[in-house]
Amino acid sequence: MAIVKTQRHADMPPPVSQTGVIGWMRENLFSSPLNILLTVVSVYVVWWALSAIVSYAFINANFVGETRADCTGSGACWVFIKARWGQIMYGFYPVEERWRVDVGYVLAAIGLFLVLSDFVKNKKWPAIYTFVVVPIVCYFLFYGGSFGLPVVETSQWGGLFLTLVLASVSIFVALPLGIVLALGRRSTMPIVRMLCVGFIELIRGVPLITVLFMASVMLPLFLPEGVNFDKLIRALVGMSLFSAAYMAEVVRGGLQAIGKGQTEAASSLGLGYWQSMGLIVLPQALKISIPSIVNTFIGLFKDTTLVLIIGLLDLLSIVKAGTTDKEWVGMATEGYVFVAAVFWGFCFGMSRYSIWLENKLHTGHKR
Amino acid sequence: MTAEAADLEVAKLSKFRDPRYRAIFYQIVVIALFILFVAYVSHNTAVNLEKRGIASGFGFLSQPSGFGIGIVLLMDYSSQTSTHLDVLIIGIINTLAVSISGIFFATLIGFIFGVLRLSKNWVVNKIAAVYIEVVRNIPLLVQLMFWYFAVLSVLPLVGDSISIGDNFFINNRGMNFPAIIPSDGFWLIPVALLVAIVASVMISKWASKRQDLTGQIFPVFWTSLGLIIILPVIASFIMGGPFTISYPEFGRFSINGGWSLEPEFLALLLGLAIYTGAFIAEIVRSGINSVSHGQTEAAHSLGIRGSFTMRLVILPQALRVIVPPLTSQYPNLTKNSSLATAIGYADITAIFAGTSLNQTGQAIEVILITMVFYLSISLLISMFMNWYNKRIALVER
Numbered sequence: 001m002a003i004v005k006t007q008r009h010a011d012m013p014p015p016v017s018q019t020g021v022i023g024w025m026r027e028n029l030f031s032s033p034l035n036i037l038l039t040v041v042s043v044y045v046v047w048w049a050l051s052a053i054v055s056y057a058f059i060n061a062n063f064v065g066e067t068r069a070d071c072t073g074s075g076a077c078w079v080f081i082k083a084r085w086g087q088i089m090y091g092f093y094p095v096e097e098r099w100r101v102d103v104g105y106v107l108a109a110i111g112l113f114l115v116l117s118d119f120v121k122n123k124k125w126p127a128i129y130t131f132v133v134v135p136i137v138c139y140f141l142f143y144g145g146s147f148g149l150p151v152v153e154t155s156q157w158g159g160l161f162l163t164l165v166l167a168s169v170s171i172f173v174a175l176p177l178g179i180v181l182a183l184g185r186r187s188t189m190p191i192v193r194m195l196c197v198g199f200i201e202l203i204r205g206v207p208l209i210t211v212l213f214m215a216s217v218m219l220p221l222f223l224p225e226g227v228n229f230d231k232l233i234r235a236l237v238g239m240s241l242f243s244a245a246y247m248a249e250v251v252r253g254g255l256q257a258i259g260k261g262q263t264e265a266a267s268s269l270g271l272g273y274w275q276s277m278g279l280i281v282l283p284q285a286l287k288i289s290i291p292s293i294v295n296t297f298i299g300l301f302k303d304t305t306l307v308l309i310i311g312l313l314d315l316l317s318i319v320k321a322g323t324t325d326k327e328w329v330g331m332a333t334e335g336y337v338f339v340a341a342v343f344w345g346f347c348f349g350m351s352r353y354s355i356w357l358e359n360k361l362h363t364g365h366k367r
Numbered sequence: 368m369t370a371e372a373a374d375l376e377v378a379k380l381s382k383f384r385d386p387r388y389r390a391i392f393y394q395i396v397v398i399a400l401f402i403l404f405v406a407y408v409s410h411n412t413a414v415n416l417e418k419r420g421i422a423s424g425f426g427f428l429s430q431p432s433g434f435g436i437g438i439v440l441l442m443d444y445s446s447q448t449s450t451h452l453d454v455l456i457i458g459i460i461n462t463l464a465v466s467i468s469g470i471f472f473a474t475l476i477g478f479i480f481g482v483l484r485l486s487k488n489w490v491v492n493k494i495a496a497v498y499i500e501v502v503r504n505i506p507l508l509v510q511l512m513f514w515y516f517a518v519l520s521v522l523p524l525v526g527d528s529i530s531i532g533d534n535f536f537i538n539n540r541g542m543n544f545p546a547i548i549p550s551d552g553f554w555l556i557p558v559a560l561l562v563a564i565v566a567s568v569m570i571s572k573w574a575s576k577r578q579d580l581t582g583q584i585f586p587v588f589w590t591s592l593g594l595i596i597i598l599p600v601i602a603s604f605i606m607g608g609p610f611t612i613s614y615p616e617f618g619r620f621s622i623n624g625g626w627s628l629e630p631e632f633l634a635l636l637l638g639l640a641i642y643t644g645a646f647i648a649e650i651v652r653s654g655i656n657s658v659s660h661g662q663t664e665a666a667h668s669l670g671i672r673g674s675f676t677m678r679l680v681i682l683p684q685a686l687r688v689i690v691p692p693l694t695s696q697y698p699n700l701t702k703n704s705s706l707a708t709a710i711g712y713a714d715i716t717a718i719f720a721g722t723s724l725n726q727t728g729q730a731i732e733v734i735l736i737t738m739v740f741y742l743s744i745s746l747l748i749s750m751f752m753n754w755y756n757k758r759i760a761l762v763e764r
Contacts, residue, residue, distance in 0.1 A: 045494070046490065189390050218734060323516065336516065340510070343505050
C-alpha cells in the first residue's frame, strides 16, 4: 500500500551549520586550517592589546587629584590632563576672558551645523551667516579692542583654540585662492598658466616646514622696514599658501571632470568667461570635489601641528611644554595619547562626514 | 544689410572686445604686476639685508660650522674644521637614509595590511581596518613625538638593556646589534652579489623568452635566490673570510662595538613607516578591489590555482591602479621626513635649514638650497615611478 501524503510537508529549517551565527563563524572565521590559525592568533593579539589598553587607560589609571603626587596607579595619570585643562583648551588666554572663545565656538557651530547638515534646504542665508558674519564677529570677539572688550594679544592664544583658528583661517583663505589658481592653471593664456603651474608645483614639491620657515624667516625680509606681522599671521600666510596649492589641484580635478560642452553651451548663450565659470562650471566642479576638499582639509588640520616647530603654542606644543614641566615628570605618554585622541576624534568625524557626503552626492550612479 | 555692416563696424572698432587682444592685454598686465612684485620684494630684501649687515651669496658654505651633529654617516665631521657645506651633505645623507628605509618599510607594511584588509577572516580584516583608521587620522608629528618621547625614551637605561639573544640590545640610547667589519679582499663579496643580480635578471629574461617560444617553465625564482646566496658565500671562501664580526659588549657606561641605531632615527623610521604604511594599505586595498571579480572566476575556471590567480591575474591588473597614487606617497614620505627637526634627528631641515641658518643668518640662500633639494628629490622619484608606471601600464592596440 502506497503512502500518499495529502498535505505538503512543512519546510525543514536551514542547516544550523550554514546559517545564523554558527554559519557566519564557519564561513568567516574557521573556513580552513589556515583561517583557524589566523583567527586564533589574531583573537589573542586583540585580547592582549585590548586588555593592555583598558588596564592602562581605565583600570589602573588615576582620575582624581591635583598634583603629581596623586599619580599612584601603574597606568595612566589623567590628573595631568585635568590639571592643565584650561591651558590645553585656551593656551594663555586670560581666564576671565575665555567665555569669548566659547561664544565664538557656539556661533560657529550653529553656522556649520546649518550649512553642513540636511535640515535646511536653502543654504543661502546660513552660508552668509557662517562665512561672512561669524568670521567678523569672531575676530572682534577673540582679539578684542572694541565694544569694551580688552585686547588679547595673539601670543596669548594657544591650545586647541589656536589649532582651530589656524585650521579655519587657512581653509578660509586657501579655498578661494585655490579656485583662482586652478582656473589659472587651466587658462588659455600661457603666461598666467605658467605662473600658476610654477607656484603650485613649487609648493607641492617642498615640505610644509620649509614653507613655514620661509614665512617666519623670510617674510620679514621681504617687507619694507618697520612693517612686521606677528608670528601667528606669518604662520597663517605659510599654511594658507601651502594648502591653496593642494586645494588648486583638487579643484582642477573637479574642473576636468566637467565636460567641454558645458563651457561651449555657456558661450553660445552669450555668457562671458567669469559668468560661465561662476554660474555653470564652478558650481558643478565644486560639488563633485567636495569630498576631496574635505579630505584636503583633514590633511590641513593635521598639518597645523607643525607650527610647533616655529614656536606657536598649539594643542600639541602646549602639551609638549606641559610634559617638560618639573612638577609633572614622566607624563609624556598621557599627554601625547590625549593629543592623539583629540585629533583622531576631529579627523575621523570629518572623514565619516566626507563619506556620507560622497554617498549623498552620488545620485544617479548607484542603484 | 546696413545693420550687419554697422555691427561689423562696431566689432572692428573695439579691439578690446576681441578675446585674442584681450588675452594679450591681460597677460601684459599680469607680467607687469609680477615684475613689479618681484622688484618690490627684492628691493625690500636688499635694504633689509644691508641694514642687518648680511652679505648675500653662497660664500658662507665654506665657513667652519662650529657645532656638533648627533648622527654622522659615511663622513668625517668635526665641529672645528668642517664647513657648512659638510653640514649640508650630512643633512642630505641623513634625509636620504631615513627616507629610503622608510619607503622600504612603508611599502612592506602597506602591502601586508592592504591584503589583510581584504581577508575573508573577519577578525583579521577588522584589525587591519582599525590600524588604517587610527593611524591615518592622527597627525604624523604627534605620532613621532609619541614614539620618541613616550616609547623610546622610557626604555631601560643602557645598564639594564633588554637583550634578545646575547648580541642584540634595546635601551633608551637606541638599538645595538652585531656588525660586519670588512677587511682586505672584502670587495669580492659585493662584486659577487652584483654579478648574481645581473645574472638573475638575464636568466629571467631568457626564461620568459623560452616560455613564449616553447611553453616550458624555468624555475627562475629559486635559481636567482640560489645565485644571490651562493655566489657571495663562494666569494667569501675564496678570500678566506675577509671580514670580522664585531659583537656589542657592555663597557662601563655604554655598549661598545657592533652597530647601533640612534633612538631619533628609530623613532622617525617607525613613525614614517607606520603612518605612510596606512595610506599605502588603503591604496593597495582599493587597487585590488578595482579588479573585477569576473577575473578571479575566469582564472579559476581555467584551472589556475589560488596563489597563481593572485600573482598572474589579479596583481598585474591591480598594480596599474595602485602605482599612480603610490607614486605620490613616496615623495610625501621624503617630505614628511623633515619633521625630524621636532625630535632632533640630524636631517637637512634640522641641521642645515635650522642650525646653519641660525648661525649664519643666510635665510634666503639656505631656504633656497633646501627647497631645491626637496624639489629635485620629488622630481626624481616621480620620474622613476612614471617610468615604472609606463612599463606596467595597459598596452592598447
